[in-house]
Each structure stands twice: as C-alpha cells, then as structure tokens.
Amino acid sequence: MHHGNKPTSEQKLNxxxxxxxxxxxxxxxxxSSDGLVVHSEDAIWLDSQATxxxxxxxxxxxxxxxxxxxxxxxxxANSSSDxxxxxxxxxxxxxxxxxxxEIGDQVVTWSxxxxxxxxxxxxxxxxxxHSAEVQMLLVENSRALDALDANRRESLxxxxxxxxxxxxxxxx
Numbered sequence: 402m403h404h405g406n407k408p409t410s411e412q413k414l415n416x417x418x419x420x421x422x423x424x425x426x427x428x429x430x431x432x433s434s435d436g437l438v439v440h441s442e443d444a445i446w447l448d449s450q451a452t453x454x455x456x457x458x459x460x461x462x463x464x465x466x467x468x469x470x471x472x473x474x475x476x477x478a479n480s481s482s483d484x485x486x487x488x489x490x491x492x493x494x495x496x497x498x499x500x501x502x503e504i505g506d507q508v509v510t511w512s513x514x515x516x517x518x519x520x521x522x523x524x525x526x527x528x529x530x531h532s533a534e535v536q537m538l539l540v541e542n543s544r545a546l547d548a549l550d551a552n553r554r555e556s557l558x559x560x561x562x563x564x565x566x567x568x569x570x571x572x573x
Contacts, residue, residue, distance in 0.1 A: 436465035444473050453556060455480035456527075458539075468545035476500065476535040481528040484562060487554040489543040493517040493527070498535030502527045503562040524562055 408416070444459030452458055459473030474493070476482060484503075499512035504525045511517050517537075519525050529535040546552035557565055 436463050439463045441473060452483075454483040454559060456482045466544060467548070468542055470541045470543045472539040472541075474535075474537045474539050476527060476529040476537075478529060478532045478534055481559070482526055484524055484526045484557040484560050484565060485555060486522050486524045487541075487543070488521050488552055489541045489546050490521055491519045491539060491541040491543075493519075494538040494540070496536040496538060498529060498533055499531060500527065500529040500535055506562070524557070524565075526562060 439461055441459070441461075443463055444461050447458045447460065449455050449457065455477050457475045459475075461471040461473070464471050474482075476498075493511075493516070495511050495513050495515045495517070497513055499510070501508055501510045502517055502519075502525060504517075504519055505523045509517065517527070527535075527537075543552050
C-alpha cells in the first residue's frame with residue numbers, strides 16, 4: 402500500500418544501497434567552499450542575558466563541522482561563567498587574559514596560550530579575577546551528541562563548586 406509521498410520499500414532499499422555505495426567510494430573531492438573559512442567577526446554573540454552569567458558567547462554557526470561545535474567566549478574583568486556541567490567534552494583555548502577554573506574538585510590556573518579541558522558531566526566554572534577581559538576559543542564535541550539526541554547541559558547558576566557542594570553534602 403502506497404500512502405502519498407511516503408517512499409516505498411523498494412525506494413528505501415535503493416536509497417540504502419546508494420548510501421552504501423557512497424561509503425565504499427569516498428574519494429570524491431569536489432566540495433562546496435561554504436564554511437571552509439569562517440571569520441571571527443561573523444560570530445553571533447549571546448549576551449549575559451542569554452548565557453545566564455556575565456560571559457558572552459560568540460556562536461560560529463557557519464563552520465560546517467558535523468561533530469564539533471566552535472564558540473568564542475569573553476569573560477569580563479572581575480567576573481566568571483556559571484557553575485555548569487554537560488555531557489560533551491570541551492576544550493577552551495585562552496586567546497587573551499588569565500584566570501582559573503573550578504573543574505570538579507580541582508582548581509586550575511591558566512593564561513594566554515593554554516588549553517583548559519573539561520571532562521564530560523563534571524561541574525565546572527571559569528573565573529576572571531583580573532581587570533582585563535578574558536577571550537577564549539571553545540571547542541566541544543556537542544554536535545556529535547546532538548545528532549544522537551544524547552546531549553545534555555545543566556547550570557547551578559552563579560555559585561562556586563565549593564559553596565554548592567559544601568552546602569549540599571550529597572555529591573552528584
């Protein structure tokens with residue numbers, strides 16, 4: 402029985418075999434130039450009202466990566482991000498500035514040129530205790546998890562790791 406525009410079993414099978422053939426012959430080198438170079442000026446910036454903390458996030462939506470997400474992050478002087486955790490891994494590359502992060506029960510310091518790794522599902526918060534703005538490039542494997550409907554993010558707001566877990570003796 403054929404219902405409107407719904408593909409038939411034969412069409413589905415033909416599509417499956419066409420995709421299988423593409424997987425076996427992945428030597429095609431003609432690609433679109435879209436997204437091969439994305440300028441930082443093209444970032445779409447989310448302000449503190451959208452992020453829920455003083456930091457701003459620049460979303461680089463034009464990068465066509467299927468498994469990685471790229472952001473720019475600015476943490477104003479004498480401020481921080483919120484205490485959060487997420488299922489994906491993330492790496493912050495420090496472009497300008499210096500500060501420290503709470504990552505789980507660890508406190509780590511960082512400065513220009515450093516990479517800061519955040520493991521999956523670990524509470525973390527990034528701090529800028531100095532008078533100059535911090536700028537970072539953030540790379541996450543969140544797109545891969547989005548494609549699997551397996552991504553999740555939580556925020557506890559503007560509380561430190563120590564304050565939250567000291568006041569809530571049950572650790573997550």
